[in-house]
Amino acid sequence: MESNKNLKDYLEKFSTLNTNKQQGKIAPHKAVLLLSVIDLIGKGDIQSNKVELTDKLESQYKLNWEKFVENKDIFKPNIGAPYVHLSGESFWKLIPKSSNKEVDLSARINSYSVNHLRSQFLHAQIEQELFSLLLDSNNRENFREVLISTYLISKKSTTMKFYDQLLKFLEQTKTESLQTTGYVNIYNNLKVKVSFGIGTLTYVPWFAFLREGQTVQKGIYPGYLYYKKNKILVLAYCVSATNPSDVDWPLTEPLSISEYMKSKGIREKIKYGDSYVFKAYDVSKPLDEDTIDKDLLEITDYYNSLDFNTDPITNANPIPFPVTPIIPPASTPFTSIHSEFSKWLMEAKLVFNETLVVRFISSLLTKPFIILTGLSGSGKTKLAQSFAMWLCKEKSQYCLIPVGADWTNREPLLGFPNALENKKYVKPDNRVLDLILKAGEDKERPYFLILDEMNLSHVERYFADFLSTMESKGEIFLHEDSGDWDGVPPSIVLPKNLFIIGTVNIDETTYMFSPKVLDRANTIEFRVTEREIEKFLDNPGNLNLEVLKGRGAEFGSTFVNIANEPVSYQNNIEEINIALLDFFVQLKISGAEFGFRTASEIQRLTQIVPLLSPDTNTSEIIDYAILQKLLPKVHGSKRKLEPVLIELIKMCLMDGVSTSNYTTGKAQVETLDLKDIKYPLSLEKIVRMYNNLVQNSFTSFAEA
Incomplete structure (x- = not known):
C-alpha cells in the first residue's frame, strides 16, 4: 500500500x-x-x-x-x-x-x-x-x-483528427505498395499499427489501435478493416485471429462482421469475421470528416475505459451493449517479460545487463536454437539455466546436459534400438528423448534442452539430425517398426515448443563450429564490463537459483505462441534491408556472405525485439543482428580479412568519421564519442577481431 x-x-x-x-x-x-x-x-x-x-x-x-x-x-x-x-x-x-x-x-x-x-x-x-x-x-x-x-x-492532435490518415490509407489500398511509414504512431494514447499485407497485398488491409499488453496476434482492440472487394470499411471491435485473447469485449448480442456481411448478401468466407461491427461505411460514397473523427474517438475512449485488471469488467460503460463477464487477463503484460526476469535474476544474486537479457529472449523467440559463447565463468550456463527454471512450471520441462568429449554420434541424445532384444529401445539416461516426447504432447508450454560445453565434441557428429530437422521440419527416424518400442515411436519431429540452447567455451580441448551450425543459430557473446564486475563486487551474496523456480510460468504459453507465429514486418524494414545489403556486399569479399535463411531470420529478429523492448531504436536492433548473425562466420588470415574488417569498422561509424582511431589501437571503443558510432556493439567486436588479426595474422569471432 x-x-x-x-x-x-x-x-x-x-x-x-x-x-x-x-x-x-x-x-x-x-x-x-x-x-x-x-x-x-x-x-x-x-x-x-x-x-x-x-x-x-x-x-x-x-x-x-x-x-x-x-x-x-x-x-x-x-x-x-x-x-x-x-x-x-x-x-x-x-x-x-x-x-x-x-x-x-x-x-x-x-x-x-x-x-x-x-x-x-x-x-x-x-x-x-x-x-x-x-x-x-x-x-x-x-x-x-x-x-x-x-x-x-495534445488531445486535439492525437484524438480529435484521424480523417486525413484514413483517406491516405484508402488511397494506398488502390496501389501495390506495402509501405507503412508516414502514418501516426499514437492516437488517443493508443499505439497505432497499419498493414497492407506481408510480402503480398492482403485483400483486407487494416488499422489497429492497441493498449499496452494487447497485440493484433493476441488481444482485443478497435480497428478499421477495409474489405476492398466489397468497398466496405468497418470500424470494429476487433478480436485477434491468430491466438485466443485473454480478455474479451464486454458486449451483449454484438453483431459479428460475418453476420453483417451476410445481411448485405455477401456469402463467401469473411476474413476477421469473428470481430464485431461498431460502424460500417460505404467507401463508394464520400466519407464525412466529422463523423469519422467522432466515431473513432468514441470507440477508442470506450476501449481506454475498460479495466483489464478486474474480473469481470464492472466499471466500464459499454457502447451500446451492457456488461458481461470476461476471461480474466494475465496479471503481467508480455512486453515486461525481460524486466520481470531481470528482477528475479537480481533476487538470485545474478548480474546480467538488461540489453543482454533482451537479446537472449528475442533470439529464442526468433528461432529456438541459440549459442552462448564468450569468457569462461561469465554466466552463459547460468543464464540459460535460470531462464528455463524461471519460465517453466515444472522441473520436467528442462534438461541441462553436459556434452561429453566422446560423443561421436546421436546416441547420447536419442538412444538406440537394442540389438540384442527384439523391439526394445535403449533411451539415454539423461532424459533428453523423454523431454522431446513430452514436449510433443504438451504443446502449450515451453521445454528447454541446454547443451553445456556444446563444442567439447564435434557438433556435426552428434547433433546432425537436429540441425537437418530444424530446417526441413522433417522426421528423425529412431527404429524401423510401425509401433512403439518401450514407449519410443518409430520417428519424432522436433516440437515447436522445444528450445535448444548451447553454451560454448574456446580452448585447446574444444572444436570450432562449422558455418552450417553458425548459420542456424543466433550466437550471443558474453563479455564482462568493468561496471558489471564492480556491481557484482559491491553486492556480494550466495547464488540462489531456487528463488527462480516457476516465477515466470505465467508467460510460458504466450512465449510459445509468439515463437511460432509469423511477424508483421512494419518496424523500419527498409532501413534494416539497406543495412543488410551493405554488409552482404562486404562479407562476400571474404566468403562470409549470408544466404536467404540468415536474411529471413535477421528480419524476424528485428521485428521481435520491439515486442519486448519498444524503446529500442532501429540502429540498436541492426547492431544486435550484425553481432549475432553476421560476424560469427567471419574468420581468416590477415591478407584475406584486413581490408574487409577495416571496411566493416567504417560501416559501424557515422558518415565521415575516420577509422584511424579504431585501427591503430589509439583508443578503446567505450571511451570514444558515441555520437560518432552507429553500431557500438558490433564495432567493439570488429575492433577486437582486427587487433587479433594484426597481432596473430589470423582472427575469428570465437575468442578464448
Whole structure:
C-alpha cells in the first residue's frame, strides 16, 4: 500500500512540473528529459539514481524530441536547460564537481551548453525512492503516459483528427505498395499499427489501435478493416485471429462482421469475421470528416475505459451493449517479460545487463536454437539455466546436459534400438528423448534442452539430425517398426515448443563450429564490463537459483505462441534491408556472405525485439543482428580479412568519421564519442577481431 501511495505522489509531481509557456504553449523540455531518463533506465543504461549528462542521454533526448514534440517551430531542443531547471523539482538535485566551488551559471549564453554543464556537474541525482519505482516496467509506463499526455502530445492532435490518415490509407489500398511509414504512431494514447499485407497485398488491409499488453496476434482492440472487394470499411471491435485473447469485449448480442456481411448478401468466407461491427461505411460514397473523427474517438475512449485488471469488467460503460463477464487477463503484460526476469535474476544474486537479457529472449523467440559463447565463468550456463527454471512450471520441462568429449554420434541424445532384444529401445539416461516426447504432447508450454560445453565434441557428429530437422521440419527416424518400442515411436519431429540452447567455451580441448551450425543459430557473446564486475563486487551474496523456480510460468504459453507465429514486418524494414545489403556486399569479399535463411531470420529478429523492448531504436536492433548473425562466420588470415574488417569498422561509424582511431589501437571503443558510432556493439567486436588479426595474422569471432 505504501509503494502505491508513493507512486501516486510521484505521478502527481510529474503531472505538475514547473514549466514556462511560449506563445501559449507549454515548454516540453522537462518532460522530454524525464522521458529519456525513464527510457535509459528501462534499457539498463542508467543503473542507479545518478543521471549523468552522457551522449546516450543526449541522443535519447533528441530521439524523443523528434517523436513527441509538436511545436518544434516554437521550442528548441536544448537538453541543458531542463537538466538545470529540473533542480527546481523536489525529486531532482544537481551535484557539482566541487562542494567548495560555486557553480557558475551566470554566463547565460554558455550556462546551458552540454560541455559547460559537464564541466560544472558530476551528475544529477533523483530520489532513490523514485528510482526504485522506475525499475518496474509497469511503473515506467505509467510515468511515460503522464508525461506524454500532459506535456507532449495534445488531445486535439492525437484524438480529435484521424480523417486525413484514413483517406491516405484508402488511397494506398488502390496501389501495390506495402509501405507503412508516414502514418501516426499514437492516437488517443493508443499505439497505432497499419498493414497492407506481408510480402503480398492482403485483400483486407487494416488499422489497429492497441493498449499496452494487447497485440493484433493476441488481444482485443478497435480497428478499421477495409474489405476492398466489397468497398466496405468497418470500424470494429476487433478480436485477434491468430491466438485466443485473454480478455474479451464486454458486449451483449454484438453483431459479428460475418453476420453483417451476410445481411448485405455477401456469402463467401469473411476474413476477421469473428470481430464485431461498431460502424460500417460505404467507401463508394464520400466519407464525412466529422463523423469519422467522432466515431473513432468514441470507440477508442470506450476501449481506454475498460479495466483489464478486474474480473469481470464492472466499471466500464459499454457502447451500446451492457456488461458481461470476461476471461480474466494475465496479471503481467508480455512486453515486461525481460524486466520481470531481470528482477528475479537480481533476487538470485545474478548480474546480467538488461540489453543482454533482451537479446537472449528475442533470439529464442526468433528461432529456438541459440549459442552462448564468450569468457569462461561469465554466466552463459547460468543464464540459460535460470531462464528455463524461471519460465517453466515444472522441473520436467528442462534438461541441462553436459556434452561429453566422446560423443561421436546421436546416441547420447536419442538412444538406440537394442540389438540384442527384439523391439526394445535403449533411451539415454539423461532424459533428453523423454523431454522431446513430452514436449510433443504438451504443446502449450515451453521445454528447454541446454547443451553445456556444446563444442567439447564435434557438433556435426552428434547433433546432425537436429540441425537437418530444424530446417526441413522433417522426421528423425529412431527404429524401423510401425509401433512403439518401450514407449519410443518409430520417428519424432522436433516440437515447436522445444528450445535448444548451447553454451560454448574456446580452448585447446574444444572444436570450432562449422558455418552450417553458425548459420542456424543466433550466437550471443558474453563479455564482462568493468561496471558489471564492480556491481557484482559491491553486492556480494550466495547464488540462489531456487528463488527462480516457476516465477515466470505465467508467460510460458504466450512465449510459445509468439515463437511460432509469423511477424508483421512494419518496424523500419527498409532501413534494416539497406543495412543488410551493405554488409552482404562486404562479407562476400571474404566468403562470409549470408544466404536467404540468415536474411529471413535477421528480419524476424528485428521485428521481435520491439515486442519486448519498444524503446529500442532501429540502429540498436541492426547492431544486435550484425553481432549475432553476421560476424560469427567471419574468420581468416590477415591478407584475406584486413581490408574487409577495416571496411566493416567504417560501416559501424557515422558518415565521415575516420577509422584511424579504431585501427591503430589509439583508443578503446567505450571511451570514444558515441555520437560518432552507429553500431557500438558490433564495432567493439570488429575492433577486437582486427587487433587479433594484426597481432596473430589470423582472427575469428570465437575468442578464448
